[in-house]
Structures are given as structure tokens and as C-alpha cells.
Amino acid sequence: MRDIFITVVILGFIPFILRKPRVGTYVWAWLAMMIPHRLTYGFAYDLQFSQWVALATLLGFLFSRERQSFPLSAVTGTYLLFLLWMTITSFFALDSDTGAIFDRWVFVLKMHLFLFLTLMLIRGRKQIEQLLWVITLSIGFYGAKGGLFTLATGGSERVWGPPEGLIAGNNALGVALVMLVPFMYYLFQTSTRRYLRHGMVFLIAMTFLAILGTQSRGAFLALAVMGLFVGLKGKRPLLTTSIIGVVLVAAIGFMPSTWTSRMNTIESYDEDSSAMSRVYTWKTLWALALDRPLVGAGFNAAIPIVFATYAPRDMGNFDFRNTVLVAHSIYFQALGEHGFPGLFLYLLIGFFAWRKASQVAAKARGDPELAGWVPLLMRMSQASLAGFAVGGAFLSLVYFDLPYYIVAFVVLVDATINEQRKPAGAREVSQAVVARSS
Numbered sequence: 462m463r464d465i466f467i468t469v470v471i472l473g474f475i476p477f478i479l480r481k482p483r484v485g486t487y488v489w490a491w492l493a494m495m496i497p498h499r500l501t502y503g504f505a506y507d508l509q510f511s512q513w514v515a516l517a518t519l520l521g522f523l524f525s526r527e528r529q530s531f532p533l534s535a536v537t538g539t540y541l542l543f544l545l546w547m548t549i550t551s552f553f554a555l556d557s558d559t560g561a562i563f564d565r566w567v568f569v570l571k572m573h574l575f576l577f578l579t580l581m582l583i584r585g586r587k588q589i590e591q592l593l594w595v596i597t598l599s600i601g602f603y604g605a606k607g608g609l610f611t612l613a614t615g616g617s618e619r620v621w622g623p624p625e626g627l628i629a630g631n632n633a634l635g636v637a638l639v640m641l642v643p644f645m646y647y648l649f650q651t652s653t654r655r656y657l658r659h660g661m662v663f664l665i666a667m668t669f670l671a672i673l674g675t676q677s678r679g680a681f682l683a684l685a686v687m688g689l690f691v692g693l694k695g696k697r698p699l700l701t702t703s704i705i706g707v708v709l710v711a712a713i714g715f716m717p718s719t720w721t722s723r724m725n726t727i728e729s730y731d732e733d734s735s736a737m738s739r740v741y742t743w744k745t746l747w748a749l750a751l752d753r754p755l756v757g758a759g760f761n762a763a764i765p766i767v768f769a770t771y772a773p774r775d776m777g778n779f780d781f782r783n784t785v786l787v788a789h790s791i792y793f794q795a796l797g798e799h800g801f802p803g804l805f806l807y808l809l810i811g812f813f814a815w816r817k818a819s820q821v822a823a824k825a826r827g828d829p830e831l832a833g834w835v836p837l838l839m840r841m842s843q844a845s846l847a848g849f850a851v852g853g854a855f856l857s858l859v860y861f862d863l864p865y866y867i868v869a870f871v872v873l874v875d876a877t878i879n880e881q882r883k884p885a886g887a888r889e890v891s892q893a894v895v896a897r898s899s
Contacts, residue, residue, distance in 0.1 A: 482517075489515065535813045579873075603622055604671045610674065646841060647837055683851040685709075690848070757797050757798050762794075772784075789855055790854050814868040817872070839874065
């Protein structure tokens with residue numbers, strides 16, 4: 462029944478997507494974040510739902526009158542350069558399996574293509590918040606599920622993500638949930654209906670438990686940093702920080718002693734095999750980047766030739782000889798696969814997005830139509846990026862959609878404000894297009 466239900470729901474969206482391709486961007490985000498078909502057990506598990514949605518969205522986009530011009534800025538310009546540079550480095554890849562490299566490039570290209578479509582199909586507070594709800598609830602589902610699981614098991618079992626997705630692992634799911642908490646806070650603050658506000662309180666509490674339940678040390682550090690930023694950038698900094706601190710302490714107090722012992726290894730990382738395996742990989746990728754500073758290894762540096770050539774020979778008490786590992790860090794992943802230019806462009810996207818969020822928040826102050834939501838959403842976007850910057854330091858998530866969606870929220874709000882402040886004639890045309898698509 463679950464397979465039939467998922468299939469009918471997705472097929473049911475197709476006519477709406479053809480008529481309004483904006484709906485396709487919502488459905489794509491839902492499929493990418495929640496991966497609902499991986500929760501089935503039959504024929505739907507391996508169906509290519511995303512391809513059906515992609516085709517319908519592209520067809521609708523070609524004939525749509527609701528599309529807007531691509532919002533060019535330092536953020537999107539750097540974004541495009543990063544995509545171009547990844548394409549260039551793929552031609553110099555060390556991996557001899559050209560088919561695997563091409564498949565990886567196509568996977569990355571599809572993800573970014575839909576983000577570009579999103580930037581051209583969504584405008585205005587209503588549409589931006591609709592996308593925000595879709596993404597928050599899609600991954601938030603695993604927050605609620607994981608929080609209840611943590612309660613039921615007393616925190617003795619780990620929380621995992623959807624099978625075969627980028628956040629299937631406990632560490633990746635933990636960081637993804639950390640990134641969503643600021644948007645849950647935003648939806649709580651801006652929702653006018655009591656049941657939605659109560660629902661967000663429940664979801665935030667369960668998500669905190671789920672993050673701790675992943676038993677991810679990187680996610681725990683990211684949670685602490687994100688919580689601090691949410692508190693400082695919330696509407697009432699002192700009150701918000703105090704509440705977050707109380708909730709976090711209470712949640713930690715609920716966890717068993719085995720969880721506390723695992724978190725304590727953060728201080729003694731040099732005695733932990735898992736932590737030292739990351740150091741081993743980072744040293745390998747650093748040596749690779751020094752030897753191939755412009756192009757790195759191309760897509761997929763986790764191959765035998767890389768570690769045979771660049772791996773350190775002495776790791777103290779730990780023997781990692783002949784071991785091939787993934788980067789376990791967004792920074793070393795970008796560096797190892799795309800060289801110093803790739804790492805620079807990747808960091809620059811985050812820097813420009815952070816700066817743009819501050820500029821957009823400043824532009825909205827004093828405007829009664831914008832002041833009630835734009836500054837808060839921009840500050841929460843920054844808090845989310847801060848959480849990812851910390852948690853991503855321990856995970857290979859350069860190609861994960863969610864951080865790019867956070868950047869997209871900043872760009873979309875900026876584009877919305879800019880188009881609202883166009884000369885009267887041009888603004889009326891834009892507003893008419895948005896009105897028809899709402």
C-alpha cells in the first residue's frame with residue numbers, strides 16, 4: 462500500500478507541474494530531501510520519480526509565463542563559476558573509471574540545474590515560505606521520527622537517515638537537522654496559527670533529541686554553534702539563548718552515559734581510531750592538493766591511486782596502510798577533488814551568501830511589508846550556514862542540496878525586494894506574473 466500511495470501522489474502532481482512548473486521545484490525538493498520512495502519496500506523503492514518530475518518541470522518551464530530572469534549577483538556568479546570549475550576538473554580526474562566520473566558530474570549538474578530553475582520560478586514571501594515549509598518538513602520528518610526513537614530507546618540506539626541518500630548516515634543526518642532548526646524557529650515566530658506554532662515547538666524539541674540521538678560528535682559541535690547563533694540573532698536574544706540552553710542541557714541530561722563517553726572523545730581525538738582516520742585522510746588530500754594545486758583529483762578522490770601516492774606513512778599508534786577513505790570534510794573534499802581554486806570558490810559562495818543576507822536584512826528594515834519576516838529569515842539563514850560550516854568540517858557533503866537551498870533563500874529574498882522596488886511599470890508586470898502563479 463505504501464508503494465501505491467507514494468506513486469499515486471507523485472503521479473498526481475504531474476498535471477499541476479506542467480501547468481505551474483513552480484510546483485515541480487517543490488516536489489523536486491521534497492524528493493531530494495525526504496527521499497520518500499526509500500521508505501517503501503516494493504516496486505516504488507527503485508523508481509526514478511525525480512526524472513519524471515524533472516521532465517514535467519522542464520516542459521512546463523519552457524512554456525511558462527511565470528518564470529523570471531536569473532538573479533545575477535556575486536553569490537550566483539560565484540556559484541556558476543564553481544559549477545564550471547568542477548566541470549573543468551572532471552577532465553583531469555585521476556579516477557580511470559570515466560563512466561563513474563561522468564555519472565557523478567551528471568548527478569551534480571542535475572541538482573544545480575533545479576536550483577537554477579528554483580531561482581527563476583519563485584518570487585515573493587508566499588512562494589519562498591512554501592518552499593521553506595517543504596524542505597523543513599521533508600527532513601524534519603526524520604527529526605520527529607528520530608526524536609521519538611531516542612525517547613523510546615533512552616538514547617541507547619543511534620538515529621539514522623533515509624536509506625541510500627546523502628544523509629543516510631547518522632553524522633550526515635545530524636548535521637542536516639542542525640541546519641533546519643533555525644528555519645523551524647523562523648516558522649514558529651512567523652506562523653499566526655496556534656497549531657502550527659505548537660507543532661514547531663514539538664518538532665524543535667524532537668529534532669534536538671534526534672541530533673543527540675545520532676551520537677555524532679560533529680553534529681553536536683554544530684548544534685552548539687548553531688544554537689548560539691539562533692539565540693544571538695533571534696527576536697529576543699537573551700530569552701532565546703536561555704531557552705535553547707535549557708532545552709539542550711535537558712536533552713543532554715536525558716542521554717545515557719555511553720553517549721557522554723562518546724562526546725568526551727572530542728577532547729582526546731588523538732586516541733580515537735575514527736577521529737585519526739579523518740586526520741589520515743586530510744593529510745592525504747592536502748598532499749594531493751600540493752602536488753595538483755589547480756585541479757586536484759577531479760570527481761572522487763577516494764580511490765586507491767590517491768592514497769597509494771599521497772597517504773602519510775606514519776600515523777603513530779594507528780595503522781591505516783592500504784586504507785581508502787572519503788574526505789570526511791567539505792573543505793578537504795573541495796580541495797582534494799577540485800584543487801585550491803575549487804576550495805576558494807566553494808568558500809566564496811558561503812562568504813557572499815552571508816554578506817548578502819546581512820545586506821538584504823538591512824534593506825528590509827523600515828519597510829512594513831518586509832520588516833516582519835525578511836531580517837529574521839536572513840539571520841536564520843546565517844545561523845544555518847554557521848551550523849553547516851562547523852558540522853560540514855567532518856563530513857563529505859560538498860554535493861548535498863540543502864546548503865545550496867539556504868543560499869537560494871538569500872538570493873530569492875534579495876530578488877523579491879529588488880523586483881518590488883523596480884519602476885512602477887516593470888513592477889506591475891512582475892507582480893502580475895507572481896499573482897497568476899500563486
